[in-house]
Amino acid sequence: MKAVLCKAFGPARNLVLEDIPAPEPKKNEILLDVHAAGVNFPDTLIIEGKYQFKPPFPFSPGGEASGVVAAVGEKVSHLKVGDRVMALTGWGSFAEQIAVAVYNVLPIPQAMDFTTAAAFSMTYGTSMHALRQRANLQPGETLLVLGASGGVGLAAVEIGKAMGARVIAAASSADKLEVARNAGADELINYSESSLKDELKRLTNGNGVDVIYDPVGGDLFDQAIRAIAWNGRLLVVGFASGRIPELPANLALLKGASVVGVFWGSFAQRQPQDNAANFQQLFKWYSEGKLKPLVSKVYPLEQAGEAIDSLGQRKAVGKVVIGIR
Numbered sequence: 001m002k003a004v005l006c007k008a009f010g011p012a013r014n015l016v017l018e019d020i021p022a023p024e025p026k027k028n029e030i031l032l033d034v035h036a037a038g039v040n041f042p043d044t045l046i047i048e049g050k051y052q053f054k055p056p057f058p059f060s061p062g063g064e065a066s067g068v069v070a071a072v073g074e075k076v077s078h079l080k081v082g083d084r085v086m087a088l089t090g091w092g093s094f095a096e097q098i099a100v101a102v103y104n105v106l107p108i109p110q111a112m113d114f115t116t117a118a119a120f121s122m123t124y125g126t127s128m129h130a131l132r133q134r135a136n137l138q139p140g141e142t143l144l145v146l147g148a149s150g151g152v153g154l155a156a157v158e159i160g161k162a163m164g165a166r167v168i169a170a171a172s173s174a175d176k177l178e179v180a181r182n183a184g185a186d187e188l189i190n191y192s193e194s195s196l197k198d199e200l201k202r203l204t205n206g207n208g209v210d211v212i213y214d215p216v217g218g219d220l221f222d223q224a225i226r227a228i229a230w231n232g233r234l235l236v237v238g239f240a241s242g243r244i245p246e247l248p249a250n251l252a253l254l255k256g257a258s259v260v261g262v263f264w265g266s267f268a269q270r271q272p273q274d275n276a277a278n279f280q281q282l283f284k285w286y287s288e289g290k291l292k293p294l295v296s297k298v299y300p301l302e303q304a305g306e307a308i309d310s311l312g313q314r315k316a317v318g319k320v321v322i323g324i325r
Contacts, residue, residue, distance in 0.1 A: 003095035009049035012305035023099040031071040036118035037093035044312040062093025066117035119319035127155040139164030141210035149176035200227035218243040294318030
């Protein structure tokens with residue numbers, strides 16, 4: 001089978017496409033014929049050795065995939081050959097086949113195509129866990145989404161609206177903000193043209209925002225925490241800016257605020273029943289038309305490096321996907 005391989009830590013241009021042996025599923029795994037694979041920000045880190053997991057060489061990037069079950073391990077009973085599924089893989093999805101632990105596999109809704117399914121699990125799973133379990137977002141609360149035109153950002157905008165929040169979307173350009181508006185954002189902030197903190201104070205009459213969804217970190221974290229409401233919750237989702245911020249602890253004290261970590265991959269493994277319940281709700285919202293995943297570009301497998309670069313350079317809007325079959 002063909003697979004995109006990382007043989008040494010470095011930039012995406014060093015990835016190579018090669019033929020390698022197909023994997024053999026273990027007792028609690030399925031073998032997936034990959035039709036599409038989602039590209040996510042961790043892919044930019046894992047190939048450079050900057051992610052919390054460092055797979056042994058050679059490895060294929062790609063943390064999520066969709067496709068058809070080609071074989072099942074002997075302990076797998078609820079899935080069968082031919083089932084259409086999406087899978088959280090960690091790495092390895094930029095390949096024609098992958099073996100996946102069954103607890104990381106979910107059936108795809110009948111109305112969902114493979115490209116959409118490959119763009120769905122990580123972004124919507126992360127944002128749902130963040131807003132439901134970690135923030136306990138309530139109807140009528142104000143939600144700020146930083147990096148609102150990216151994959152997890154757009155998912156947070158849509159989920160926040162579905163949960164009844166007033167959503168403020170923040171991004172670095174008018175074009176990106178228009179994407180967030182189309183996803184349902186109520187208010188928009190261009191943080192390349194104005195002070196994020198000042199705009200948040202203005203839009204909330206000085207009260208601040210109840211929940212901050214932050215996949216960016218850096219300077220935006222520093223500004224946002226200074227515009228958080230009493231009993232507010234700041235969700236630490238990621239650091240796309242490249243800088244992990246440091247928090248003056250008195251800011252949390254003065255607002256009675258919480259700074260809450262979000263690690264969906266670990267949550268999905270530790271609390272699989274809660275994760276499954278999250279996806280039942282997500283699939284319901286999808287069927288009702290409340291969630292409309294935006295895939296801005298589909299790359300062929302041989303251009304996986306270009307796809308990763310588009311995220312690393314923060315050029316991508318919504319999700320980019322690798323089409324494999």
